[in-house]
Every structure is written in C-alpha cells, then in structure tokens.
Amino acid sequence: MAKSKEVIHVEGVREHNLRNLTLDIPRGKFIAVTGVSGSGKSTLAFNVLFSEGQRRFLDSMSAYARQFVEQLPRAELDLIEGIPPSVSIEQRSTRGGGKSTVATLTEIYHFLRLLYSRLGIQYCETCDIPITGSDRAVVTDQARRDLRKVRKxxxxxxxxxxxxxxxxxxxxxxxxxxxxxxxxxxxxxxxxxxxxxxxxxxxxxxxxxxxxxxxxxxxxxxxxxxxxxxxxxxxxxxxxxxxxxxxxxxxRSCPKCGASYPLLDPYDFSFNSPRGWCPACRGFGEVFDIPDVERGARAEDIEESWFNWLEDEREVCPQCRGSRLKSMSR
CATH class of the missing domain: 3.30.190.20 (Ribosomal protein L1/L10, rRNA-binding domain)
Known part of the structure; x- marks a missing residue:
C-alpha cells in the first residue's frame, strides 16, 4: 500500500460508472482528470474526492458547526486514505459589465479593499502629507471655532x-x-x-x-x-x-491644515458604491452623456446600458483620470 502522506489512496470505488476502481493520486501536485464522456471523471472528482474530503473534515467539527453546511452522501468505496479537507470551485463564464475589472471578476478586489482600509496610509488631500491622530480637545476646539463663524x-x-x-x-x-x-x-x-x-x-x-x-x-x-x-x-x-x-x-486629521477624515472603510475603495466612486464618472472611469430622463431605482442599470452603447463616445474621466475612485481614495 502506498504511503498516505504522499498520495491519496483509493480502493474499490463503486460510484456510478466506476467499478471497483483502485488508484493512487499524488498530493501537492496539479492533477487533471481526463477521459471520454461517461467514463466517470466527475464522479471521481466530486462524488469521491471532494465528497469524502469535505465529509471527513466536517466530522472533526462540532454538531453546531455542521448544521450550517450541507453534508454530501458517503461515497461507495472500500478504503480512502490520505485525503485532506477539500474545496470545490464552480467554473463560471461571465462577460462582465462596464465596471468589471480583472480584480472584480477574480473576486480578489474585496480582499484588496479590506487591505487598503486596514493597512493603508492616508494622505491629506490638500497638503499631501500623512494624516495622524488628534487630541479630542483639539477637535472640539476646532468645531467651536467653526460654529462662531456662523451668524444665522x-x-x-x-x-x-x-x-x-x-x-x-x-x-x-x-x-x-x-x-x-x-x-x-x-x-x-x-x-x-x-x-x-x-x-x-x-x-x-x-x-x-x-x-x-x-x-x-x-x-x-x-x-x-x-x-x-x-x-x-x-x-x-x-x-x-x-x-x-x-x-x-x-x-485622522492633517497635522498641517487640521482637516479631519473619517475612519477608512472598504466601501471607500469600491467604485460600485456611492461612498467610494468618483462623483464625476460614478465609478466607470470614463464620462459619457446620458439623456436627462427619470432613472429611478434602476439608475445604475440604465447607466450600464448607455456605457456599452456609447463605446465610441466615451472619454477618460478628467477628475479621477480613469482610477474610478473619489479623491480621498486615490
């Protein structure tokens, strides 16, 4: 018998079109499963390897945690060894929209926004120097001074x-x-x-x-x-x-001009959110003319359609220069 720490060892698989299949699959390598239609490729990958890897991982968790995950049925086989916890990723094909980027389509943009908001160094929009913390007394004094300027x-x-x-x-x-x-x-x-x-x-x-x-x-x-x-x-x-x-x-306030800024949030780096997008291009990175019509709740869908229709008439946004984000987030 092969060493389970180096391979996934499977014996006597009897699922769908597979009949008493026994094989070793190397671990830590890219493995492609090929064959003619109906030969059992999906059965081996999903009904055996993925199903057993997930089931055994969930068995190590509490009953409370298991209730939130749909458990797959046990595979029909004699023995399986060396199988790690498994993840199945759905293959999708999508055309994307006017705001789609490589980062959004690969779903890494969510993590980048979180990284920027937690570890990013914010700069004053006016003075172009890093902003720092400020004493509460200084903040309240500034607010009082601003109020004194208001006459009515x-x-x-x-x-x-x-x-x-x-x-x-x-x-x-x-x-x-x-x-x-x-x-x-x-x-x-x-x-x-x-x-x-x-x-x-x-x-x-x-x-x-x-x-x-x-x-x-x-x-x-x-x-x-x-x-x-x-x-x-x-x-x-x-x-x-x-x-x-x-x-x-x-x-967060500028040590030079005293301007204050809110705590950064992942939405500040989202060109799909009013909180983060450039107000001039609304997150498209390009400007284009839309007829002055009532858009209502479907405003973003209408803008998306016009963005696609006006491909030859769009120009790079002069405000964000194509970055799609508001000035604080650029």
Missing part, C-alpha cells in the same frame, strides 16, 4: 453610527433611542425616532445620530461634542446652513 441658520451635529450596511437595523435604532437620541439621519433624510422607520432589508443604509439640530447652546457644546465623539467612535459631523458638511475626527 440651522446647524446639525451628527455622529456616524452605521454606513453602507444592509438590513432593517431595528435593534441599532432602538439602541439609539435608549441612549437618548430622538432623531437620526438615514440615507440623507431626517427621522423622528419616536417611531422606528421601516428600512429595506436588502438595501445598504447610512445611519447618523442627531445630537442637536438648530442653534446650539454654547455652554452645552463641550458635553455635546464629547458625546458625539463617544457615540461616533471618535468622529462627528457638523452640517452648516449652506448644506456643507464638515468632518471632525479624533482618529
């Missing part, structure tokens, strides 16, 4: 709670109510939390808690800003009367 109009203080996450978020919103929040900004709209809004389960939502809305009392600013930093994990926003929004961050 409504100001809103927001703490970011959840951005770009799918779900109804009922528990999250109820948690805000328990913390004393009466209002929230959800996807750009303000809601009174006396009645929890019903959100679409399969749509990504941006949720911010409202700390104050109107003309804030100066004596309460220190506490309000600190509460906002605590609730927003070191970040809060101020929305000024001219609708401009400014970020104040105790995590």
């Amino acid at each position: 109009g409504e100001i809103v203080c927001l703490a970011p709670i959840s951005h770009g996450r799918k779900g109804t978020h009922v528990d999250l919103l109820n948690g805000l109510v328990k913390k004393g929040c009466r209002q929230a900004r959800i996807d750009g709209q303000y809601y009174d939390l006396s009645t929890i809004p019903q959100l679409a389960r399969y749509k990504a939502h941006d949720i911010d808690a409202v700390l104050f809305k109107g003309a804030p009392a100066q004596k309460e600013l220190e506490k309000t800003f600190n509460d906002a930093l605590e609730l927003g994990n070191g970040v809060f926003y101020l929305v000024f009367p001219d609708a401009k929004e400014k970020i104040y961050s105790a995590h």
Whole structure:
C-alpha cells in the first residue's frame, strides 16, 4: 500500500460508472482528470474526492458547526486514505459589465479593499502629507471655532453610527433611542425616532445620530461634542446652513491644515458604491452623456446600458483620470 502522506489512496470505488476502481493520486501536485464522456471523471472528482474530503473534515467539527453546511452522501468505496479537507470551485463564464475589472471578476478586489482600509496610509488631500491622530480637545476646539463663524441658520451635529450596511437595523435604532437620541439621519433624510422607520432589508443604509439640530447652546457644546465623539467612535459631523458638511475626527486629521477624515472603510475603495466612486464618472472611469430622463431605482442599470452603447463616445474621466475612485481614495 502506498504511503498516505504522499498520495491519496483509493480502493474499490463503486460510484456510478466506476467499478471497483483502485488508484493512487499524488498530493501537492496539479492533477487533471481526463477521459471520454461517461467514463466517470466527475464522479471521481466530486462524488469521491471532494465528497469524502469535505465529509471527513466536517466530522472533526462540532454538531453546531455542521448544521450550517450541507453534508454530501458517503461515497461507495472500500478504503480512502490520505485525503485532506477539500474545496470545490464552480467554473463560471461571465462577460462582465462596464465596471468589471480583472480584480472584480477574480473576486480578489474585496480582499484588496479590506487591505487598503486596514493597512493603508492616508494622505491629506490638500497638503499631501500623512494624516495622524488628534487630541479630542483639539477637535472640539476646532468645531467651536467653526460654529462662531456662523451668524444665522440651522446647524446639525451628527455622529456616524452605521454606513453602507444592509438590513432593517431595528435593534441599532432602538439602541439609539435608549441612549437618548430622538432623531437620526438615514440615507440623507431626517427621522423622528419616536417611531422606528421601516428600512429595506436588502438595501445598504447610512445611519447618523442627531445630537442637536438648530442653534446650539454654547455652554452645552463641550458635553455635546464629547458625546458625539463617544457615540461616533471618535468622529462627528457638523452640517452648516449652506448644506456643507464638515468632518471632525479624533482618529485622522492633517497635522498641517487640521482637516479631519473619517475612519477608512472598504466601501471607500469600491467604485460600485456611492461612498467610494468618483462623483464625476460614478465609478466607470470614463464620462459619457446620458439623456436627462427619470432613472429611478434602476439608475445604475440604465447607466450600464448607455456605457456599452456609447463605446465610441466615451472619454477618460478628467477628475479621477480613469482610477474610478473619489479623491480621498486615490
């Protein structure tokens, strides 16, 4: 008998068209299974090797873990040795869309976005120097100075709670109510939390808690800003009367100009998300003219169609120069 640590040893396979097949398959090598139609290639690869490798791996796990994986039936054979845990990868052919790249089609872009957001060094968009952490007192002082410049109009203080996450978020919103929040900004709209809004389960939502809305009392600013930093994990926003929004961050700010930036998120590097795509080309990397029609919920599908139709009329986006991402992520 061959050594099981060097090969996968199979004896007496009786699955489908295979009749008492016995063979050794080298481990740690690329193996191609070939043969005429109906000779049992798929049976050997999937019903025997993959099935037994998965089943034996799952047998080593708890009953609780096994309930989440569909277990394949035991193969009809006399003996199999040296088989490691197995993975079966489906072969797919896809044409891709206007935003498809080699990275998205091979599904490595998700991991690259995670890598950039966790280990990337962020630079100030104005000064082109690495941003650093900042003391909370410095952040709140800057916010107070900005408020003093406002002569009239409504100001809103927001703490970011959840951005770009799918779900109804009922528990999250109820948690805000328990913390004393009466209002929230959800996807750009303000809601009174006396009645929890019903959100679409399969749509990504941006949720911010409202700390104050109107003309804030100066004596309460220190506490309000600190509460906002605590609730927003070191970040809060101020929305000024001219609708401009400014970020104040105790995590990321420019040591030269004092500009603050939010914590990086994988969505910041996604050209398929409004949070990450270049606003000029909406993640296509090229600009093209679309008739001014009501697009509604199918806006992205319509843009995709026009992108394909206008192949000869597209130009490289002058803002992102084809990178597809917003300025902070480039």
